[in-house]
Amino acid sequence: MNEKTELLGMNNDEIEEYLSSIGEPKYRGRQIYKWIYQKNISSFYNMSDIPKNLRVKLDENANISIPRFLKQRVSQDGTRKFLLEMIDKKRIETVVIPQSLEKNTKYSLCISTQVGCPIGCSFCATGTSGFQRNLKSYEIVGQILSSRRELSKRLKNFNSEMITNVVYMGMGEPFLNYDEVIKSIHLLIDYKGINIGQRNITISTAGEVNGINKLAKEALQVTLAISLHASNNHLRNRLIPLNKKYPIEELFKAVDNYIKKTNRRVTFEYIMLDEINTSRTDATNLIKLVKPLLANVNLIPYNEIQGIEFKKPSESKVAQFYEWLEKGGINVVVRGERGSDIEAACGQLSSRKER
Ligand code: SF4
Known part of the structure; x- marks a missing residue:
């Protein structure tokens, strides 16, 4: 057959x-x-x-293999985490985040690009649960179709454009699955199809320099986000093992080149880990790295995960760190925590645990 x-x-x-x-x-x-x-x-x-x-x-x-919806968890803040199953029974998680608490709000979707993740960041539930395989482009866009279908069923409101923003920030390192990710972006932005605005799409990388260099050559208007989390190589090696391959100097050279080629602002994500990367020296080093670039910094207070050593800093420590960066001339925001009560926040996704 x-x-x-x-x-x-x-x-x-x-x-x-x-x-x-x-x-x-x-x-x-x-x-x-x-x-x-x-x-x-x-x-x-x-x-x-x-x-x-x-x-x-x-x-x-x-x-037409749209991933099968298995179950959802809903956070107090309206964030939903969907557990989806591929045809080979592999499971991934996709997070649907309402943009406001209004009834007919629009949604952002945080999608996965791999089943598990080979990078193995020490603070991340996905990284500690191992790597199984890359997702194909149809499984990446399938997360949007499956989520739209579930949302319209549950909210009894069919609006094919209810999902307006997509972030490639779920399970996996997008640039280790570069071709399928780029193919999926072209499907997302087609106005005759899914029709998501290019500027409403963000790709987040742990610092895969090859991917950054390749993206700089694509004619795409998507936003590049870098998971930085540390401003010196010693600590970054411990948090993100990929840093041993592409140390901070090399990463920043690639980002600088990306900005020069595309003239697009880059976002640096900085997960705040108590007593690990929140000191005055960390802030000073971060300012030195980021200030020369067309870039902003998102501070993300850590979402604690059972079995992982790191802790969330107090609100006053977060505020202090924010102030240091702001006074240092950095365009900085503290990102609101969404879905942490259902383990849908940054770094909390895992295919291993069935929820
Ligand atoms: S933080 Fe991202 S790159 Fe690091 S292990 Fe988790 S999913 Fe992979």
Whole structure:
């Protein structure tokens, strides 16, 4: 028996070509593209403007494998964590964050790019649960389709544009899965399909310099975020093992080059770990690194995880660190903590534990 062709992950032209290859008119491809990416439909039988015989033929020969929703946890602040299952039964987590507490609010989605993560950051639940495999582009965009479907079912409000922002900040290091990530971005930004604004997309890397250099050459307007978390190599080696391969000097050279090429502002994420990276010297070193660049710093007070040694600093320590940076001329914000009560906050995702 022939393997079925996966249509999810194909762009409009590729679906049209597929339809041609099975002896059907190309325009049917455009119709199917809309059903998949605008209406989140994964069953050919529900595509009402496709002739019945073609629906049967497609069902026999093709798949649309939107990840299967298994369960959700809902935070007091409205953040939802979805557990999704791929066709090979691998599981990932996707976080849906409301932009306000209003009834018809829009949502941001934090998506995963790998099952587990090979980087192994010492403060991160994903990093300590090992690496299984990269996600394909269809599994990356599938997280949006699956989340939209679940949200509209639960909120009884179908609006295909309810998710307006996407951050590649869930499980995995996006630049270790570069080609699939870039392919998924092109699907997200297609105005004839999912239609997310390029400027509403952020890719966050732990400092994979190759990926930063490659992204600088793409004609994309997405935001680059760097998980920095330490301002000296000794500490960064301990927190993010990738730093041994790409130390701070090399990372900042790549970021500088990225900014010069794209003229786009970069965000540095700085998870605040009590007694580890919150001293006056840490702030002074951070200012020296960031000030020469077109960049801002997001301070993220750590979300404690059972079994991991690090602690969250007090509010006064966070405020003090913020003040040092601000007075040092840095464009800085403290990022509001979302979903920490359901372990959906930064660094708390894990495929190992079933929730
Ligand atoms: S923080 Fe990011 S890069 Fe580091 S282990 Fe966790 S998921 Fe991987």
